[in-house]
Amino acid sequence: MKKIIIALSVLLMLTLTACGSKGSEPKEEISVYNWGEYIDPSILKDFEKETGIKVNYSTYASNEDLYIKMTQSQEKYDVVVPSDYMIERLIKEDLVQEINFDNVENFKDVEENLKNPVFDPENKYSVPYFWGTLGIVYNKAQIKDKIDSWDALWNEKYKGQIVMYNSQRDTIGAALKRLGYSLNTTDPKELEAAKKSLIEQKPLVYAYLDDDGRDVVVQGDANLCIMYSGDALNMIMQNPDLDYVVPKEGSNIWYDSMVIPKNATNKEGAEKFINYILKPEVQAKNAEYCVGYTSPVKGVKELLPDEIKNSQVAYPDMDKLPPLEAFKDLGDAVKLYDRTWTEIIASND
Template sequence: MAREMSISRGDFLKVVGAGAVAGSTLSVLACQPNTTAQSSGGGGGGPEEKALNFYNWGDYVAKSTIPDFEKQTGIQVTQDFFSSNEDLLAKLQAGGTGYDVIVPSDYMVSIMIKSDILVPLDMSRIPNFKNVGDNYKGLPYDPKNEYSVPYQWGTTGILYNKKELGPLEPNWDPMWDQANKGKIGMLNDERETPGAALYRLGYSVNATSKEQLDEAEAELKKQKPLLRGYFDSTQNRPSVINGDLLLGHVFSGDAFLALSSNDDLDYMIPEPAATRWTDNMAIPKGAEHPDNAHKFINYILGAKTGAELSNYTYYNTPNEAALPMIDGALKNLPGYQLEPSIFEWLQIIQDVGKATRQYSTLFTAVKSA
């Protein structure tokens, strides 16, 4: 799931009256991308050099995150960027080693564990893991948090123009409504968009039966003539803001960014089910600086760092110690703070094994229909 953003979040918080908090204004990332990660690995036996290679989604750290870590530790951070979980996996499988910390999403953590790509974490060196809330520990993709700890989390739902459409019931039906023809944008994502159809049909987002997946494909083919197209979340967001779309299938951070500047919009998490996702920090095999990697992961899980991160990304923090420092204007946006009952019907996308190919084939068939 792409988390990329290219416009100022800080300006939006100022519009709605939030205080100036470190990490809530746009900045150029502290380090330039390292597009040629080193291929040797293992960390060696002597003291590590003061360096860290961080492989992350674009624009997914606060203004202060990297500079403060470098100042505190003397460790120089180099960032490289990927645009999808699949790109991340392909890079590592192709021998792109030398990265010290990576940020895979939930189901990709599971795939990487099975593919023997990750090294176990030494939790004795990550004491700030205590800050992580129980709702974000022991999730299905890494039940004992042996290989990963949470970085940010969010939901996938519908950003819509409530001025034009009025308040909508929280379900998936508007995305299939003939009245909205040409004004709907779905995610260009082979798990999220079939997932929306599965949710609407009352099935699991991780369905593997051919019958259920065939039904989902049929639903998406019915929907396709109503769509403007399949887009990234970062494309659906501005299209809803400028009126080209009335409804956009988006990740929650994009929705909150839009809501913070436009009172005509709203965000809903549809029933009977929707996606809850988590991005995670992990150390891949071949890491050049595993000691520094543990220091960086522990730093990210600090209360202040965690708050600055979410105040910048507009995504939710798994860090309970950070919650008192989240900007009030952000916490007050619709859908940012979820009622405990909502967690009961949110689903987590998981590795579906051999059925992964079925999802890819299904989505390709829908887009080419």
Template sequence: MQMKKIFSVFLCVLLILSSLVFGVSADDAYAYDEEYYSKFKNDNLTLYVYNWGEYIADGSDDSMDVIEEFEALTGIRVEYTTFDTNEGLYSKLQSGSAYYDIIIPSDYMISRMAQSGMLEKLNYSNIPNFEKYVDETFRNPDYDVNQEYSVPYTWGTVGLIYNTKYVTEAVDSWDILWNENYSGKILMFSNSRDAFAIALKRLGYSMNTENPEELREAADLLTAQKDVVQAYVMDQIFDKMTEENAWIAPYYAGDYLTMSETNEDLAFVFPKEGFNQFVDAMCIPKGCVNKEAAEMFINFMCEPRVSAENCGYIGYSTPVSAAKDLMDEEMVSNEVAYPSAEVLENSETFRNLSDETNKLLDDLWIEVRIGKLTAGFWVTVALLAMGVCALCALSIYRKQKRLRARNAVK
């Protein structure tokens, strides 16, 4: 997930200004509970935190250095490292090669990890801020129905980003990603889950379907799309869209806000067929030694002051409504960052799929990416075969020549 540098500079300046004017009272209302946070002050503990890259306010652009603030407040040291995909996080934990106290996976990965017994159950009485601040809508979510393993960190949506300079028609549907008029200017997700979600939604199916027939249909749709797609990408979408090398792409709403700061022609829409809403939430992996301290960290991240800083910096949406009091008005009222309940009605969150479906999804995706065998393939095979034959012939020829030369010497 990406950083929102330029946006956050602007935002933080506003934040500071606004806190000078009205912030004082809000700051007082959301002061830290010093007594609670001083519990491990002298225990010389270290917490290992594993988060998405560029996914926390780090003190740059006048933001709060959240980690430093936590260390100063609690006396607990934090070792902070980052990952770039849920799947990467999963394989790292599976391999058992690393130790973490706090991880921040996305929704479907949380249910997968919980099912595989990779997560500790949280003691919510050690996380008072959950009860106090986290919005009702984010409690008992699909991915953690009994609210046992996770505390939401940020949330966001996936929608369509397009450039109004080149796309003048009204856009309201995923259909445009298949439109031949924009051939070569369309980008697509390179990760299978997100790509299939779009195709499935366009077909009117759930993005969590386990029906192989529906998935095959989606794969056919994605194969048909290949002719108009420029490239399958993730973070490269930033450059390609802002530099206008591509005109239409599906991506995260929070990242759209960053891009639109660089290129004002970019627009964002929530497609009518439905779209993905995701939540990234904090969890504690099995085997955590300082669980109570880890829960203290999670509690700290739910402090409205901290959540406001984080979400202001990274541009994703906060599940802690109180934090909005401390954030820039323009950001909070932005329909892209905080769509209305009516819009969100149309969204769907990823659920964990069965192993078989995950496997089928990847296999189908590879089939889509390899594509049908074309004449070019057979020409290449023929050329390679000819090359090998030519090398062998040359080898035999030289061997015989050498033999002859030796015989001649004798």
């Protein structure tokens, strides 16, 4: 009888252990690291429901924050969404891996002009997420002059009405384009000229602001600002007196794209997520949530509400835009930009 009890006890323990093991089997997961407020949360739930893959989702505020996390943290991500110049840097430093496009069949629907970008010319590492332009938002009810040049931000007539972007590449880039230089120049003389022009402009500036600059202009406390096209359309929808222009001297065309870090723990899961994001219906849902940010996928425009699909801000006629440049990785020259920016911000003149 004692032997039977022991045998039954062992059998019960084995049964409980087996049940416990089955219940504790890890569910397939991916970790996604993206910009704040840059995805419709329902997309993550729908992806989990369709694939059974749990998404651990977290956000960052800048490309530089992302870079620090990828190089100095023990955390591992399966999908990250950097901008053009940062992708170029990650490729150079061997921090991202090639995508198996056999697992990303929806890439075929990406607009042809967005494939093989300058930062990933063979399109081995990246898939576009959103794209857009950089320009000027202005209050056409308050400003009657034609706004078509970066010069407007240096016009003394608008003293105290100008919000400058608290962003090194964007603001220095605007000054460089105004002077006829490349956004990616590493010529110290050209950067010195841009610095001098921005310091001279400072008495006209309402403030150097981050995303809060949007609210200042929407509310009418200032009348001009540098802004990304996605945010610009959002502002216009809140205040119809606002308009957006890409200055005639040229500007930035930006790309945020999905890449897979070298140390990703679930590459196939990452590719499933990237493929899912490229579905037209998913793109439409995301583009409507992130008002004004432009989908890279063919046909998505027609799935959007009229106020978005008919907007020249979100879906411009590319043939009518001035020359556009993507930001490139500056390499060691970033130190020159850092110094230039520090001197601009520190100036009280």
